[in-house]
Amino acid sequence: MTLAETIQDITRNHLENNNGLLFGQCVTAVGWIGGTVPDCKNIVEIPMTDVAGPGFAVGAALMNRRPIFVVRYQGFMWYNCSSLVNYAAKSKQVWGVPVPVFIRSIGMEGNGIGHTASSCLHSIFMHPPGLPVAVPMTPNEYREVWNYFLEHDDPIYVSEHRKSFTNSEEFEDEVYEDADITIIALSMGRMNALEAKKILNEKGIKANLFHQLWLKPFKPKKDMLKALNQTKLGLVVDSDFEITGASRSIAYELMHQTDASVHALGLEDRVCGVASHLENITPSPEKIATIVVELVSNVKRGHHSKV
């Protein structure tokens, strides 16, 4: 079963059997969002209102309908976010009234979709209190996140990536006793890090690889901390912007919890263009490999500065 089929299955069960609701714009058109939306009851096609639309979902959550709110392009969260951050995330702490909305925020990149529709923006949603953030890339991870949502009463920000929808694999962390570096990868950074490892193997560099599902709360696995203490060198790779982003935030946390120098690699600090040579997307396997080679070389030379 692919991730898209998994999302569709979870959604169908929620809408048909749990009295759930799904809100979104044009969700029943053009491929039904990559095949993730089932053809069943309780789907609400809302008008084109990226400002008021999330409020509809918040109101439904107040009525215990546990709505799924879908934003087709994660870049559109800039104007979808107000009621989600300012009401859903705050309500439990301010009024003791939970507002459980499952926010499906879908990242895309490449194919010339440009500076607004492209990219992932999960980092900004790590800032406000009351909003857990997850980045599932596999069927089982998605189920874990969904179960978390059902077992808790918080809203949850789920940063999806269209490129993962066809994935049916699960990923294991890869740890070696003699590794040179520990890579912690997020979102599409995980797929690219897997490819980067192949390049690094050919260059004689061994890298641990940890797949990180939860950005907030961020609870590093014991094996991750152990591996970082062993390699003394880490790199967090993400599909969001690097500056004040998830990659740097997690690197900071890990540096405080280990003896390792942990670096961050995300999107560059520039606007994404439409032409392929102007795009600003998840660091490629080649780029990740290049950075790792330089970091490892610097350490071997006794330098720990960022490349």
Place this chain on the structure above:
Amino acid sequence: MRSATLGHIPNLPEKFGEEFALELFKRANFNRHFEYKVKEAAEKKLFTIPIYLSIGTEFNAAVFSMMLQGYKIFGQHRCHSIYLSFGGKPEALRDELLGLETGCSRGMSGSNAIQAPEANMFGHSGLMGEQVPIACGAAFASREPCLTICGDASVEEDYIYPSLGWAATEKLPMIFVCEDNDLSILTKVSVRRNWSPANVAASMGIPAVDIADDPWVIAYHLETMKENLPGFLNIRSVRHLWHAGTGVDDVPEWDRYQLTTAAMEKLGLKSKMSVIEDENKERAHAIWADCLED
């Protein structure tokens, strides 16, 4: 266009009768005496948070609460009278203003974001107008009636127009109220826009009226609208005090409290109103006595 008699319908006090008038007075009068105590407490600096007093608009809240029983309430700031009229606990509102754990939001919301679960009143986050789509979502999901109240400024927010459109499309059980005091802090409507919210709502097929804050006229329209929801009321109102705080900007355009009580006295209710007022004064005094006398 703004006047105390906008949309006036003759003989409504007589039609609604004595019992209705006395209950209306009881609620509005308590709102006023409670707010006097809040003002006194603020002036004695028992708290220094921003406060949004509803003096001048007490009868709006009172008539909503009488006509819209069982509705879920999604208000905004300046909602003390809404809270009290619909049955929020006055002691919990007092404690909220004092920042106490026993406050209606445990001290988290202050004056402008109050809630009253016991009265089905939901909190407001502080983003003006945000309560309107949230109310629509609640009405859609529960199919139970909701009242949402915004002001003449927040009705200009981007949240509103699509919410009205969605409510019209889905025939949501909603009453929309724009409590129009003509001021966004101190900037008048005429400076900000040339359109009427009631016309916008009507253009979407929502029954809409633009009326003054005469409680009997409000009651008349609510009674009619409830039979064919959604409905929209733009209610020309007057706040007597500052946007936030206890000061006075100017002489009020009209004094709805005085106009309404005068009309009630014409119904021959003066002595009964006097008894009610004494009880309300005593009640408000008792609620605030400990902290004001310390």
